[in-house]
Amino acid sequence: MSLFLFLSFVALLSALGVVLAKNPVHSVLFLILTFFTLSGHYLLLNAQFLAAVNIIVYAGAIMVLFLFVIMFLNLNEDTEPHKPALAKFAAAIAGGSLLLILVAAMRNVNPAGYDPTSFDSQIGMVDKLGLVLFQQYALPFELASILLLTAMVGSVMLGKRETGERNF
Amino acid sequence: MTLPALGWQGLVVLVVFGVSLLIATYSTYAERVIAAFLQDRVGPDRAGPFGLLQPLADAVKLFTKEEFFPAGANRALFVFGPCLAMVTALMSSAVIPFGNVLQFGETAIYLQGIEINVGMLYVFGMVSLGVYGIMIGGWASNNKFSLLGAIRAASQNISYELAMGLALIAVLMISHSLSLREITFQQASDAPFVWRDIFNWNVMKQPLGFVIFIVCSFAETNRTPFDLPECETELIGGYHTEYSSMKMGLYLFAEYINVFVASAVMSVLYFGGFNFPFQSELRNWLVSSRGLELVTAQNIITIFGLVGLFAKIFSFIFFFMWVRWTLPRFRYDQLMRLGWTILIPLAIFNIMLTGGLITFGVIK
Numbered sequence: 001m002s003l004f005l006f007l008s009f010v011a012l013l014s015a016l017g018v019v020l021a022k023n024p025v026h027s028v029l030f031l032i033l034t035f036f037t038l039s040g041h042y043l044l045l046n047a048q049f050l051a052a053v054n055i056i057v058y059a060g061a062i063m064v065l066f067l068f069v070i071m072f073l074n075l076n077e078d079t080e081p082h083k084p085a086l087a088k089f090a091a092a093i094a095g096g097s098l099l100l101i102l103v104a105a106m107r108n109v110n111p112a113g114y115d116p117t118s119f120d121s122q123i124g125m126v127d128k129l130g131l132v133l134f135q136q137y138a139l140p141f142e143l144a145s146i147l148l149l150t151a152m153v154g155s156v157m158l159g160k161r162e163t164g165e166r167n168f
Numbered sequence: 169m170t171l172p173a174l175g176w177q178g179l180v181v182l183v184v185f186g187v188s189l190l191i192a193t194y195s196t197y198a199e200r201v202i203a204a205f206l207q208d209r210v211g212p213d214r215a216g217p218f219g220l221l222q223p224l225a226d227a228v229k230l231f232t233k234e235e236f237f238p239a240g241a242n243r244a245l246f247v248f249g250p251c252l253a254m255v256t257a258l259m260s261s262a263v264i265p266f267g268n269v270l271q272f273g274e275t276a277i278y279l280q281g282i283e284i285n286v287g288m289l290y291v292f293g294m295v296s297l298g299v300y301g302i303m304i305g306g307w308a309s310n311n312k313f314s315l316l317g318a319i320r321a322a323s324q325n326i327s328y329e330l331a332m333g334l335a336l337i338a339v340l341m342i343s344h345s346l347s348l349r350e351i352t353f354q355q356a357s358d359a360p361f362v363w364r365d366i367f368n369w370n371v372m373k374q375p376l377g378f379v380i381f382i383v384c385s386f387a388e389t390n391r392t393p394f395d396l397p398e399c400e401t402e403l404i405g406g407y408h409t410e411y412s413s414m415k416m417g418l419y420l421f422a423e424y425i426n427v428f429v430a431s432a433v434m435s436v437l438y439f440g441g442f443n444f445p446f447q448s449e450l451r452n453w454l455v456s457s458r459g460l461e462l463v464t465a466q467n468i469i470t471i472f473g474l475v476g477l478f479a480k481i482f483s484f485i486f487f488f489m490w491v492r493w494t495l496p497r498f499r500y501d502q503l504m505r506l507g508w509t510i511l512i513p514l515a516i517f518n519i520m521l522t523g524g525l526i527t528f529g530v531i532k
Binding site: 023025029032048049051052053055056059060061064065067068071072125126 | 242245284285286289290292293296297299300303304307315318319322323325326329346
């Protein structure tokens, strides 16, 4: 429990850091820390595979690309765009009402407990996960992979040189 | 796990930590000696017998150098970069099974930092995090060349991670397990030696996968011929241009630890880990002819296996250095072309080949 509280504390703190940090590179680093704490939560839930994949895919690959782009843009405090007061006010109202709705919806939710007799502590292990993915959810799984393939083909098409374009 | 066992395991973790640092230290010495040998020079011979104190002299030099912060650098991240490189490099050695179990009465000491059942993914994750140290350091230096080195490191690591992951998938198809300990055990046979046993090591079942993996680990550790992030002919010093003193030392150290971990991972995944030929014969001989107890014999085998694994690791480290002083550096476009248009298709072909061979029962 204390580990859970600690992880949640760090997760919230670093998530706040993402929003509040002035320097975008600091934001990205806070986001990486947030992903680490989420992986810690997965580990506490005994989902080792999910924890490792979360680190590899999000912290290891996607955030590297984020950092990559932000480094190229060379954003810092001087180049931060200043929004008019009206936009800030509107954003605060919109965000506040979202928070209100979330709190209102979650207030009376009774979290479904687990049944100790039928609970399988190995449910998050890689072999169990594989069986579930390929037996119960085979179609959504394959559709997701086709979606990724489509995105990949699309980016290759966008990146392709058109005829007559200069090679460097 | 009882408290004394936990204490022993903690000690093992500390020893793994210390050994990684020691090997990284003496890798710098080995690099000089091997470079000297390959270039027909004498090499380090001043500090101590055979120049063995050279790493200490280097450390003293690095510690006493001026601590320099470039103008306009982001100071916090400038310090954070080398630390991160070091931490991610050291973390990955935690799951490597350096040896089997040592049994003293009731106490069993596993010669492995920690056993998790997704060990392979853990190492892969730590390797993919390794690039942050370089990127952050390169960006925080506020120098064009450093930034270029950092960008190169990022794109190189991401490109070669893909092929590396695909090569690992083929190993996973054979092993049915992500645990490095389990994969090691699968590469041994406890029965008396027959000639078929030489096919037990994964390198025999995955020759193509091994070649892909070793090429990718050269790229992931930023070693020549893929040391584009610090390519001095184009980028002065790449990502560590602005670094001096021990911060620079940490980057160099992290590279050698990465080489050590990559060698260890290759030994475990492809070269049988702590298994060595004729181990069951040796154990039977120790029990039947020397009259030792089975537990003692098993401990002796474990020690032998530990030595064997380190012999494999050292030969891989030698290979890394041999290549460094033999091959010239690739051009950046050549590096990308090799990664994306040769290694990744080859790795996918390897997966299909492995799947076919498993289906037809040639390998299992």
